[in-house]
Amino acid sequence: MQTLLQFIHSHPVGGTFSKDDWGNNDFLGVTARIYKPHSVICRQDDNNDGIFIVKSGWALLYRGLLDGERQIIDTPLRGDIVGFRSVDGPRLASLASITELAVYEISSKKLVEAILSEGRLGKTIACSLARLNAILAEHLMNAGRRNAMSRTAHFLLELEERLSSVGLSAHGRYECPLTQHELADILGMTTVHLNRTLGELRKADLVAFRAGHVEVINRKKLVKTAGFDSEYLR
Amino acid sequence: MQTLLQFIHSHPVGGTFSKDDWGNNDFLGVTARIYKPHSVICRQDDNNDGIFIVKSGWALLYRGLLDGERQIIDTPLRGDIVGFRSVDGPRLASLASITELAVYEISSKKLVEAILSEGRLGKTIACSLARLNAILAEHLMNAGRRNAMSRTAHFLLELEERLSSVGLSAHGRYECPLTQHELADILGMTTVHLNRTLGELRKADLVAFRAGHVEVINRKKLVKTAGFDSEYLR
DNA sequence: CGATATGTTGAATACGGTCAAAAAGTGTGG
DNA sequence: CCACACTTTTTGACCGTATTCAACATATCG
Numbered sequence: 001m002q003t004l005l006q007f008i009h010s011h012p013v014g015g016t017f018s019k020d021d022w023g024n025n026d027f028l029g030v031t032a033r034i035y036k037p038h039s040v041i042c043r044q045d046d047n048n049d050g051i052f053i054v055k056s057g058w059a060l061l062y063r064g065l066l067d068g069e070r071q072i073i074d075t076p077l078r079g080d081i082v083g084f085r086s087v088d089g090p091r092l093a094s095l096a097s098i099t100e101l102a103v104y105e106i107s108s109k110k111l112v113e114a115i116l117s118e119g120r121l122g123k124t125i126a127c128s129l130a131r132l133n134a135i136l137a138e139h140l141m142n143a144g145r146r147n148a149m150s151r152t153a154h155f156l157l158e159l160e161e162r163l164s165s166v167g168l169s170a171h172g173r174y175e176c177p178l179t180q181h182e183l184a185d186i187l188g189m190t191t192v193h194l195n196r197t198l199g200e201l202r203k204a205d206l207v208a209f210r211a212g213h214v215e216v217i218n219r220k221k222l223v224k225t226a227g228f229d230s231e232y233l234r
Numbered sequence: 235m236q237t238l239l240q241f242i243h244s245h246p247v248g249g250t251f252s253k254d255d256w257g258n259n260d261f262l263g264v265t266a267r268i269y270k271p272h273s274v275i276c277r278q279d280d281n282n283d284g285i286f287i288v289k290s291g292w293a294l295l296y297r298g299l300l301d302g303e304r305q306i307i308d309t310p311l312r313g314d315i316v317g318f319r320s321v322d323g324p325r326l327a328s329l330a331s332i333t334e335l336a337v338y339e340i341s342s343k344k345l346v347e348a349i350l351s352e353g354r355l356g357k358t359i360a361c362s363l364a365r366l367n368a369i370l371a372e373h374l375m376n377a378g379r380r381n382a383m384s385r386t387a388h389f390l391l392e393l394e395e396r397l398s399s400v401g402l403s404a405h406g407r408y409e410c411p412l413t414q415h416e417l418a419d420i421l422g423m424t425t426v427h428l429n430r431t432l433g434e435l436r437k438a439d440l441v442a443f444r445a446g447h448v449e450v451i452n453r454k455k456l457v458k459t460a461g462f463d464s465e466y467l468r
Numbered sequence: 469c470g471a472t473a474t475g476t477t478g479a480a481t482a483c484g485g486t487c488a489a490a491a492a493g494t495g496t497g498g
Numbered sequence: 499c500c501a502c503a504c505t506t507t508t509t510g511a512c513c514g515t516a517t518t519c520a521a522c523a524t525a526t527c528g
Contacts, residue, residue, distance in 0.1 A: 063375055066461050071375045086361035087468045092368055115357045122356015123349045127320035129363035134326055136370035141297055141305040143377035144422025179474065188378025193516050195476060227300050234321045413506065427484050429508060474525070
């Protein structure tokens with residue numbers, strides 16, 4: 001069973017981690033816990049303060065509204081850190097698995113202690129948060145200022161880029177287990193409208209999303225309709 | 235002229251900073267630079283890598299689309315840190331002043347060095363980023379899943395809370411120099427529709443936004459229409 | 469095979485956008 | 499203090515994108 005330490009040193013774990021930045025803490029010895037597909041790893045408003053690092057699989061980080069609507073905040077992938085808060089307090093979002101999911105869980109308190117004693121770890125965490133920030137800002141642009149077409153196109157290109165940086169995409173193709181319902185909750189639109197939009201993207205030979213598989217067909221045109229620039233994912 | 239060090243130790247600078255967390259770095263001796271209203275402090279795609287800490291005044295952090303639309307990502311206020319990136323590279327967003335604005339600017343490189351040698355600073359920066367994360371996630375919920383009414387209500391409540399934590403709001407009243415056009419670019423809607431929405435909020439005696447001044451009238455009903463819970467701002 | 473989740477399509481509706489113009493506010497110089 | 503220009507706010511009429519509701523088709527799974 002691979003420990004967190006071994007995972008951090010293993011081949012492509014995003015631009016997030018550089019080796020040796022994690023000091024020598026006991027939590028590096030933890031092994032990943034495996035969750036079945038569609039299980040809830042932690043729930044919004046819960047009071048446990050663990051932090052998760054995704055080892056493999058797909059997950060959803062989402063916040064619910066009182067009226068039952070939800071917005072998916074992010075789809076944490078291999079190497080992403082989830083759940084760091086600036087203060088003690090209940091969780092702001094829920095985390096659920098889509099596929100089988102392996103995550104390392106470490107105590108928030110211990111992580112903060114480790115940051116305090118090892119500057120490089122602080123930098124690592126700060127950089128990971130800064131990247132998530134950039135992603136959230138781009139999602140905000142999506143929801144606020146792009147129409148259904150370019151929004152959808154943009155997110156599919158983002159996924160490709162993120163997956164490819166952890167070795168899970170190549171040649172414009174990748175596996176994507178998201179349902180259209182989940183995609184809609186990411187993009188802030190209805191399932192029905194997303195479905196029609198995906199249809200249009202397919203008909204225009206830009207990108208095909210079907211059966212858990214995405215294929216970029218005409219990258220140039222797709223990038224143009226999306227207004228996509230991958231700089232924010234670096 | 236107050237140095238960054240003195241500022242950090244001065245009375246309410248959010249929950250962002252705790253005293254003594256900044257170690258002993260030369261950049262703590264910088265003094266704030268003053269910008270006139272409506273000046274551009276830095277521009278998206280620029281290659282300077284400075285980091286800004288707002289001392290006083292209102293600013294806008296925004297990203298532009300190719301078609302000329304823009305989405306305002308955040309309104310950094312007293313004590314907020316702007317511009318930290320996970321990697322070297324061009325700026326992802328522009329920063330502009332609305333009012334006269336005083337900001338400390340420090341070199342990204344020096345800050346990272348300081349983080350590496352002083353764990354407490356890493357923690358401080360990480361916490362600041364985590365809070366910004368929470369704010370961005372909430373803005374994403376706004377744009378994605380709340381209608382014009384509750385979205386507007388929600389943001390006005392957020393501003394009140396954020397301002398109050400740095401001593402700039404009390405008794406449900408605060409100064410807010412944002413134009414309706416800027417507010418619309420924050421909320422991802424058009425000026426015209428925002429104007430009508432503000433009218434409705436006023437007519438319903440929930441909150442009044444006029445002449446650079448906001449007044450919460452019926453907090454209970456406002457919180458309810460917004461679905462507002464301030465936990466994410468802690 | 470039946471049950472449930474997911475995807476697809478159609479028709480009616482609504483929320484917010486677009487376009488245009490007027491009213492009110494702000495600032496500047498004569 | 500007024501005239502002028504400019505920005506910001508407000509209002510009206512019309513339009514379009516995305517939502518809603520509903521039905522049906524197609525996978526997926528025990």
